[in-house]
Amino acid sequence: MWTRVLALSLIGFTCDAEPAHRIEVVVVNLPQLCPRDLSTSLNAAALLYRGTPVHPQWTTQSTPYSKALPGNVPKRLIILLDQPSQSKFTVREQTLGIALTDRAFIFLPKIQQLAAAKQVPLSAILSVVIAHELGHLLLGPGHSPAGVMRPTCGNSEFDLAQRGQPGFTRHQARQMRARLGLLR
Helix, strand or coil: CCCCEEEEEEEEEECCCCCCEEEEEEEEECCCCCHHHHHHHHHHHHHHCCCCCEEEEEEEECCCHHHHCCCCCCCEEEEEECHHHHCCCCCCCCCCEEECCCEEEEEHHHHHHHHHHHCCCHHHHHHHHHHHHHHHHHHCCCCCCCHHHCCCCCHHHHHHHHHCCCCCCHHHHHHHHHHCCCCC
């Protein structure tokens, strides 16, 4: 059931002066996540990309992603799922999101539970998960020992998001540059 889905659709990018490569991300907020939490999460996720060639440009809307982009199948899609939609996936309990070849799914109920348990703002965790899953769509599979691309996120990653510090390594920034076709 896709009636309660928040979709982040990466529909394209345009070359900008180095080091930022603007990537347009359409955010469809069907679960009606509080606009303040969503905005704070997206702003913090964008800050985690500092030091990389990626500069996400967020646009929010309230229509289903299939209707929001008629005739335009997004190359990459990030979907924030509610509880009924989340239950269709068989993943480990601690999994907050998964990325496939061209789309990723973020499990909002798990993020809300983790935020309550750790007593941290929802936006601190959601921003890291959004940045992490978008990172998989940009970098491909794999994790790193540091930053937001670690296989599990914890207090150090949430602190990065809350302090607005970069979340990707120099090596990951070089990989993004290469995958986006930028030479330096």
